[in-house]
Amino acid sequence: MSGPTSGPPVTDQPAPIDLMNTLRADRHAIRDELTSPAALRDWLVRMTGEAFAAPRPAELVAARRLRDSLRLVAAVSTGDPRGDSTWPTDExxxxxxxxxxxxxxxxxxxxxxxxxxxxxxxxxxTSPVSAALGDVAHEAVEFFAGPAAQTLRPCCAPRCVLYFVKTHPRREWCSQTCGNRVRAARHYQRIRPQV
Ligand SMILES: [Zn+2]
Incomplete structure (x- = not known):
């Protein structure tokens, strides 16, 4: 299939969802946007509008652990059909x-x-960076503990790994790019010769 397989970042999401979406599908593989302390700082600046000193390596580890944990919580919370849908209780x-x-x-x-x-x-x-991560985690607790959790969706466009808050009833995909890819794939299915 031609065309881009990952669109521009989905930028209208609450901080915990945006953090989850730092793991994105590239055309060929999953791409991790949090691979360095500088990348974490850029993300924090974008989320908070505040300045941060370079995070320590341990803070990058903590941010990635929070991100991966939130993704698992989101998978369970949404019944995410994109994986094998079995989530061990201890995990x-x-x-x-x-x-x-x-x-x-x-x-x-x-x-x-x-x-x-x-x-x-x-x-x-311990530091402004860890406190900012604490804010994100606290926002996640409030999100998943409240009615907003019902609005979270996995984007089921081909190869997309993002989550999004369903901000209006007709929103089916994380982004217009994913919506366009789905429509293109459906069109391809329709015009493909039947065998
Ligand atoms: Zn998507």
Whole structure:
């Protein structure tokens, strides 16, 4: 089949879904967009609009672990038909633990007294990067625990591995590119000589 097999990034998704979608299908293989600390920083900047120092290698590992865990949670939550649809309970529980644990990394604000004035003082878990990952994980907890989880869909266009929030009733694919590919494939099926 000709034509592009991966479109532009789907950019209208909540941060946890966007993180899941850093694993994308290329024309021939799965492409991982989080392969370096710099790539993680770029993603965080795009999501938050804030500046970050270069993440440490361990923070990249944590981000990828959160991403992979969220993908498994999404697969179970949506009954994703793209894989073999069997998710061992221990693997799912491990993924949930990763999400829950990462959510506890959020920064918190303590009240402090400075020069006679009461002020808020932001306390990071370990670093701004891990706190930002904590925000993403916390958003994921709220998402999957609430009604929004019912709107999550796997994109079932050929070879697509992305998830998307079904923002309107007629949205079937993650992107226009995937929709066009599906329509092209259906057209090809129709015009192909019957054997
Ligand atoms: Zn798609």
């Amino acid at each position: 799912v529980e491990n993924a949930l633990s990763v999400v829950n644990e990462t959510a506890s990394w959020r920064a918190r604000t303590n009240l402090v007294l400075r020069a006679g004035r009461v002020l808020g003082d932001v306390v990071f878990h």
